[in-house]
Amino acid sequence: MGEQSPDGGRKTAKATERAAPSGKSTPPKKAAAKKGAAKKGAAKTAADEKAGAASKKASAKKAAPVKKAASVKKAPAAKKVTVAPKKATARIKGTAPAKAVVHPPGDESRTALVRRARRINRELAEVYPYAHPELDFDNSFQLVVATVLSAQTTDLRVNQTTPALFAKYPTPEDLAAANPEEVEEILRPCGFFRAKTKSVIGLSKALVEDFGGEVPGRLEDLVKLPGVGRKTAFVVLGNAFGRPGITVDTHFQRLVRRWQWTGETDPDKIEAAIGALFPKSDWTDLSHHVIWHGRRICHARKPACGACPIAPLCPAFGEGETDPEKAKKLLKYEKGGFPGQRLRPPQAYLDAGGRPAPPLGAG
Template structure:
């Protein structure tokens, strides 16, 4: 069991102090302050967060992100090594044999629609952008299969252009945190853009997504094992008994996440 006092300020007794429910921030200034506190805490929780899709080139990442729709990153990463070895350029995708491509991506689900998008992406890049995936939002979103979410993933991780990626995890979390009541991803993105400095956008996205996958689950968040509980007006949505909550924490960061709230790794 960890000794001393965890970063959260809770005693490392295995039974964290009772968490007082935070109030939801009601004004734009309060939401901005809360967002920046959350960003700082997320940086302590997940200092090494990265895009969880494997890629080498911007085109690889665009294709992987298309495949990730309604599919786990783990599954996509199982499919893409063979795919990227077979298709190395926009021309390769543009001229792909549809049946072969569909078979290679079948396990990611919705493979026919995804094949259409990927072939269309290759043709669009080849015909309109001289074979180079564009590195700006306005051009990227004109390509098949590329919406703002996909474009921000590609820009932030392949081009170093800051962007907030509003996937289901991030959208769920920022609503639970009281940062927005919006459900439309574009509106959520624009509200968060106003709260956080651009330099934080990409990493805030990664870290919030990590937190959503590992701690703040959709159906049963691990509230009593959450490092952000003191800042969350939705605390209590999941188990408040430490042992039960600890069992819900997932991922290879689990020992670190539990130690941060004064809990030992469950036996």
């Protein structure tokens, strides 16, 4: 009974071979040790994962307030856009909504520029229906002398000075023969009185010697007179002879550049550039409209933007005072002219012969 049969021994060996991997048998103690180590490793990994998750959750809780604080940021203040007030455009009918810049630099076609320029002139014609030369004169001789005297001074100052001058020297012959010292004394309030005395006496002599005492009606003749340039010549031609011309004075130069009609700075080039935007028949009245607007509203230093009737059409809106009430205080006109100034309607110009035409209405 104590011995195993040979068959039973072979069966036990085969069973052992099937249980051992790779054809090798593993001792029972080592297998148990490996199994315990694997269980410990798995437990440690699970513990580490739980600890990591807890750590992440805690850090997320701590970081949450910072994230919330960072997300609550004040949006940057929007840049204030200045727009033309409705009050300033009340006198313009059918205009588009007011904008700060209607036509930005370089973003306007030639056709659009011509249309905008002509519309501005039409609007100004409604605002200043009686725009005219603001120098007082009764004939072409007085006009050319007064225009020469208006350089570097105001028309108001000239109008205060010329009555005494023309009372003493009513004709070119009288002024040509005048004593320079006496003329200087009369012209002293106009500034640069010595140079102006030389010019008016010189042009009077030229009129007597070269034109029979008459003011010529041609540009090429007028510019030959002492003290007379293209600006003065066009004032005389447009207002004494009815011949169109553009008067490029300081106001005109400032406004056409401010309105971006041209970028030229030379008076002759400005004259050519603006002349190309308008029909020739508009040139004289255009000059009056622009100059009147420059003297009354669109000043050099403090333009009254808030009271400007062409604000929606002006690319430079906002350079001056935009508040309507404050802008009103900057206006320098009263019923179309300066306070106390003698106004005349456009019909009060001279006729082709240089004689004053009878006024047909009140200014």
